[in-house]
Amino acid sequence: MEKMRIIEVKESVFANNDAQAEKLRNELKAQKTFLLNLMSGPGAGKTTTLMRTIEALKNDFNIGVMEADIDSAVDAEKIQTTGVRTIQLHTGGMCHLDADMTKQGLLELNTQGLDLVVLENVGNLVCPAEFDTGAAKNVMILSVPEGHDKPLKYPLIFTVCDALIINKIDVLPYFDFDMEKVVEYAHMRNPNLKIFPVCAKTGEGIPQWTQWLASQVRSWQS
Amino acid sequence: MEKMRIIEVKESVFANNDAQAEKLRNELKAQKTFLLNLMSGPGAGKTTTLMRTIEALKNDFNIGVMEADIDSAVDAEKIQTTGVRTIQLHTGGMCHLDADMTKQGLLELNTQGLDLVVLENVGNLVCPAEFDTGAAKNVMILSVPEGHDKPLKYPLIFTVCDALIINKIDVLPYFDFDMEKVVEYAHMRNPNLKIFPVCAKTGEGIPQWTQWLASQVRSWQS
Numbered sequence: 001m002e003k004m005r006i007i008e009v010k011e012s013v014f015a016n017n018d019a020q021a022e023k024l025r026n027e028l029k030a031q032k033t034f035l036l037n038l039m040s041g042p043g044a045g046k047t048t049t050l051m052r053t054i055e056a057l058k059n060d061f062n063i064g065v066m067e068a069d070i071d072s073a074v075d076a077e078k079i080q081t082t083g084v085r086t087i088q089l090h091t092g093g094m095c096h097l098d099a100d101m102t103k104q105g106l107l108e109l110n111t112q113g114l115d116l117v118v119l120e121n122v123g124n125l126v127c128p129a130e131f132d133t134g135a136a137k138n139v140m141i142l143s144v145p146e147g148h149d150k151p152l153k154y155p156l157i158f159t160v161c162d163a164l165i166i167n168k169i170d171v172l173p174y175f176d177f178d179m180e181k182v183v184e185y186a187h188m189r190n191p192n193l194k195i196f197p198v199c200a201k202t203g204e205g206i207p208q209w210t211q212w213l214a215s216q217v218r219s220w221q222s
Numbered sequence: 223m224e225k226m227r228i229i230e231v232k233e234s235v236f237a238n239n240d241a242q243a244e245k246l247r248n249e250l251k252a253q254k255t256f257l258l259n260l261m262s263g264p265g266a267g268k269t270t271t272l273m274r275t276i277e278a279l280k281n282d283f284n285i286g287v288m289e290a291d292i293d294s295a296v297d298a299e300k301i302q303t304t305g306v307r308t309i310q311l312h313t314g315g316m317c318h319l320d321a322d323m324t325k326q327g328l329l330e331l332n333t334q335g336l337d338l339v340v341l342e343n344v345g346n347l348v349c350p351a352e353f354d355t356g357a358a359k360n361v362m363i364l365s366v367p368e369g370h371d372k373p374l375k376y377p378l379i380f381t382v383c384d385a386l387i388i389n390k391i392d393v394l395p396y397f398d399f400d401m402e403k404v405v406e407y408a409h410m411r412n413p414n415l416k417i418f419p420v421c422a423k424t425g426e427g428i429p430q431w432t433q434w435l436a437s438q439v440r441s442w443q444s
Binding site for chain 1: 263264265291292293294296297315317344345346347348349352365367368369371372374375376377378390392393396397
């Protein structure tokens, strides 16, 4: 296996992240590359969900992946086995990526010819939600073991996301997780949030999620 | 039930958090109050573990609890049912508490006569680890569903903690979680880290953890 490229992205010098993000989004729109910002707490299953997503969509789209972490390259090495263009970003201890850090990553990844780039953000329900990365859409994963009260405790991330993937539904019998309540709480934060219950391990629910994502990419490109 | 007191703690004006933390730690030492800073990612089981801990130790120590969250008072309301002195801290969107914010909370809680105060920090594996709160000891919880690779991806929190509670061991059969590996990776970050596998839901492993904590409190007070 090719050695994983690890890029150290530097904290941004731009005061106005929103303006940088808007600029990046317009550039990506012009070159028909859809950037998905994927967020979750630690261990919610971003990488496994992403492996399934790539498997489902790699015949339809050219896909690239940027794995952001504080340390290690374990996620990027897993993603690399799918055959898509992948780099590992290290944030130098930072808990999130902003638009300029995302752009540094995209330049290293080389987005030419890519329809869909997934940024797997640092595992954190707080800080990543505060920074627009320039993504076309923001998606978060909440896993069943984390509990259904998370929209009450971490309001912003549910507000800024376009879709919520509820992962690890295979372990619902072993946890006190109320699916009706989580949907109610999440929609309280964001009435337009699309919700996809899935099990990334078994593939259950993945087609509904990937069909939605594919339609978003196509509409971005048209 | 008494209405939960919610305190809005304000971002600190002090540039030197380490000095503020050291000062607070000395004040707490002088009044024989042991402050425990309890950290984890979202949904790892801090509140349930804390309920078990209070149950085990409330006859031996006077206990107080500060629940820090970005929003909601769901955790503080749960803790209040144990009968210990409890307040909810709201961080105004901040992803962590620093020493001054902790002190604001302690003043509101009123530490007089308390042997043990637990600060349940914001659910986050990144930012809380960067700020010394003035605690006597730092403890983190990692839950089985989060995966055994977390010490590789979030090095700092494993480095700054004195003990690691591995929670939700009842669901070990349903997850690919390697207990030997997590111990190896965690000790790579911090060879002195005490590790306690527990199931807060059933109480398994709780005596080992609470005996250690009790011995730490007694040694702080002596």
